[in-house]
Amino acid sequence: MLVLYIAFLYCAIFLGEVRSFYYAVPQWDTILHTMSGAMLGALGFSMIAIFNNAERIPLNLSPVxxxxxxxxxxxxxxxxxxxxxxxxxxxxxxxxxxYMLDNGTALIGQAALQDTMKDIIVDAIGALVMSTIGYISLKYKKGWVEKLMIRFHVKKPEKNGKTKKGKDE
Structure with a gap:
């Protein structure tokens, strides 16, 4: 998942802005926003899984x-x-x-809002796909989402005062 985040940032910042892929490659922004919706959905799964799996906080949240x-x-x-x-x-x-064309001509009305609304819509599509995959994975214990989750390794104190690596949280 970390590699996907790094690749996404490279595509968005370097290729998109520095190399002008947002203008040169049709639908570049749409592809990236769809990916970001899915990746943020996976991050949302990771965050809630941390709480759901914590030993100190006894939660058992439903897949829905x-x-x-x-x-x-x-x-x-x-x-x-x-x-x-x-x-x-x-x-x-x-x-x-x-909100303006390459040559600086300002767009008005719906033409000016089109990019923002398209971005939000494809964010929703990416998030919906990831949420559906995550739901199926959790409901039927497929294990797909667990591969995309961010995991933290914490050291837990042993009874004798030493620390040992704990399980993923």
């Missing part, structure tokens, strides 16, 4: 709740990203929301 949480988390993060794009466009005069 976890899938809905992952979906909502991914959409919330997608909305935060769109707020970031709006802020950068307003403060620094960038065109992250694609």
């Amino acid at each position: 709740f976890i899938a809905v949480f992952a979906f909502c988390f991914a959409l919330a993060m997608g909305a935060v990203w769109e707020i970031y794009e709006f802020t950068m466009d307003s403060v620094f005069g960038t065109n992250m929301q694609k």
Whole structure:
């Protein structure tokens, strides 16, 4: 999963902005937003799994709740990203929301909103796909989602005062 996050950042920042793939490659932004929706959904699964598997907090959350949480988390993060794009466009005069054409012509009405709404819609599609896969994986104990989850290794104190590596949380 870490490799996917690094690849995503490389594609978005270096290829997208520095190499102008957002303008040169049709649907580049759509592909990346779909991927980000799915990746953020997997991150949502990871976060809730940490709480669900913690020994100190006895929770047993249903697969439906976890899938809905992952979906909502991914959409919330997608909305935060769109707020970031709006802020950068307003403060620094960038065109992250694609409210103007390459030549600087400002778009108006729905044409100006089209990029932002498309981004949110494909974020939702990616999150829905990941949430569905995650739900099936958890409900029928397939183990698919566990491969995408972020895991933390913590050292737990032994009875004699030494520390040992604990299980994944």
